[in-house]
Amino acid sequence: MSLGRMFDDLEGRFAHLEGLDMRAMSDELARAERSQVQLADRFRAAQSRPVGIHLDGGIRVDGIVDEVGEGWVLLRAAVEGGRSLVPMPRIAMVEGLTARARPAEESRASLPRGIGHVLRRLARDRSLVRIRTDGGSCHGRIRAVGADALDVLTSPTGEASRVPGRQEIVVPFAALLLLQEV
Structure with missing residues (x-):
């Protein structure tokens, strides 16, 4: 083998190893970046897309991603119906999310909005809601929203009027599994 061919062969091997090293570094950077992506970021990227959410207790909710806040996602029904508020910690699985992600903007208009924000809006709208928890479910209207709990005026029919059985x-x-407008 000539000396020139030997140097060409060594240069080729070096270039190949350098390419493998660059690819490994690139893959590692991609994994590190992906490790920073939160579920809320993926829901934001899926805004206006249909998803299926499986919750604790075997409950499944389908809808189109409408809003995403700090610790919650709001779906609107694909057909007629209301909206469904799902706390993120209660989600067991999600169908329909892509690998894309969109982080929350850091503008003043998109300050972190906790679950109380959307609950207060539903209370202001006087929406009739069905609430599910691990301990049971109820129908009614949200009467007030505090820092960590909501008050619901219930009745057997879900209407908040002067009816026996209203409470x-x-x-x-933390107990909220699902809240749906009815």
Whole structure:
């Protein structure tokens, strides 16, 4: 083998190893970046897309991603119906999310909005809601929203009127499994 061919062969091997090293570094950087992506970021990227969310207790909710906040996602029904508020910690699995992600903007208009924000909006709209928790479910209207719990005026029919059986209950945010407009 000539000396020139030997140097060409060594240069080729070096270039190949250098390419493998660059690819490994690139893959590692991609994995590190992906490790920073939160579920809320993926829901934001799926805004206006249909998803299926499986919750604790075997409950499944389908809808189109409408809003995403700090610790919650709001779906609107694909057909007629209301919206469904799902606390992120109660999500067991999600169908329909892509690998894309969109982080929350850091503008003043998109300050972190906790679950109380959307609950207060539903209370202001006087929406009739069905609430599910691990301990049971109820129908009614949100009467008030505190820092970590909501008050619901319930009745057997879900209408908050002067009907026997109406009562006010308190639901801690941590117990909330699903809240749906009806």
